[in-house]
Amino acid sequence: MPSTTTPDALTVATGTAIVNLLLPHHRTAGPGHAAAEAFPHQLRRITDFVREGAPVVFTLPAFPCKSPNPAKVLGHLPDMGERLSLTFLDALCRDVERIHPPGARMVICSDGHVFGDLIGVTDGxxxxxxxxxxxxxxRLGLTRLSVFDLRDVLGHLPPQERRAHVDEHHTPTLEALRAEIGADGHALALYRGITRFLVEDTADHPGTRSALQRACRRRAYGVIRRSRAWGDLVADHHPHSVRLSIHPQPVGAPKFGIRLLEAPDAWTTPWHSAALRRTDGTWTLLPSATGEQQGRLIHHEGRPSHFEQVLGA
Structure with missing residues (x-):
């Protein structure tokens, strides 16, 4: 008998299978797990790529720069945390090929230049x-990945002028953001999470802890405003992409929060931490100061790379 499955039903089934590949890595602050059908934004965009027979395009604003706090990281350049994360993202795209032969590609939208002045990291x-x-x-042969940053958009301008252009043409108003944070629980959680990171990333503050927290609360508004602007710029250049985020996202949100590596909480990233290889061969992320207590430092190509856990440490 002829198949009763329509071509569009097969397309939807393929799109659902691709969303199911993402679900084990969903970064969310909410409870439990949800089915693919609970992510209509991602399902619709992925299904569109499948219907066109085109590679699925993911955009991920992430990998901005290392934290300026030496107690959290091993230096200002990528290390094992980034190597493992990039390899994971490429493998995720490769897994899509088993379901959808055109495969997938991931655009890493490196956003450090967008808010470097607010987080205390030099443009250099x-x-x-x-x-x-x-x-x-x-070097790693991760052919499904590429990097996109503010130099690709406004590279003809000096860094500070790029940020001024973003502020003038793309950032939401401070008043609108304050109102949103006051009314939306997810926006409030993001604001608090970024404020916490800004406090933790400040290594040498001459004033009181309360003064530092006030300053970081102000800067957190700036970071979120610039991040929103960057999201709009990414959408302009990659209008049909599936939008991912390294921040926790609720089920059904327009962005899909994705976890890159195992970490103690839903907010830790490779650029705010160091990687530790446990004695059982698994990896986790933790502050470099903690890594020094739990393991020995390993170098790769002459630079600090990660920690190897030591029994009894």
């Missing part, structure tokens, strides 16, 4: 970090 360090990401992708 941001450039070096993004350039090393590109080199890593090439």
């Amino acid at each position: 360090h941001i450039d070096a970090y993004a350039d090393e990401l590109r080199l890593l992708i090439s």
Whole structure:
């Protein structure tokens, strides 16, 4: 008997299978797990790519630069945390090929230049970090990944003028953001999470803890405004992409929060931490100061790379 499955039903089934590949890595602050059908934004966009017979395009604003706090990271360049994360993202795209032969590609939208002045990282360090990401992708043969940053949009301008352009043309108003944070629980959680990171990333603050927290609360608004602007710029350049995020996202949100590596909480990233290889061969992320207590430092190509756990440490 002829099959009763229509071509569009097969397309939807393929799109659902691709969403199911993402679900084990969903980064969310909410409870439990949800089915693919609970993610209509991602399902619709992925299904569109499948219907067209085109590679699925993911955009991930992430990998901005290393934290400026030496108690959290091993330096200002990518290390094992980034190597493992990039390899994972490429493997995720490769897995899509088993379901959808055209496969998938991931655009890493490195956003360090967007808010470097607000997080205390120099443009030189941001450039070096993004350039090393590109080199890593090439050296590791991660052909499904690419890097996109503010230099690709406004590279004809000096860094500070790029940020001024973003502020003038793309950022939401402070008043609108304050109102949203006051009314939306997810926006409030994001604001609090970024404020916490800004406090933790400040290594040498001359004033009181309360003064630091006030300053970081102000800067957190700026980081979120610029991040929103970057999201709009990414959407302009990649209008049909499936939008991913390294921040926790609720089920059904327009962005899909994705976890890159195992970490103690839903907010830890490779650029705010160091990687530790446990004695059983698994990896986790933790502050470099904690890594020094739990393991021995390993170098790769002459630079600090990660920690190897030591029994009894």
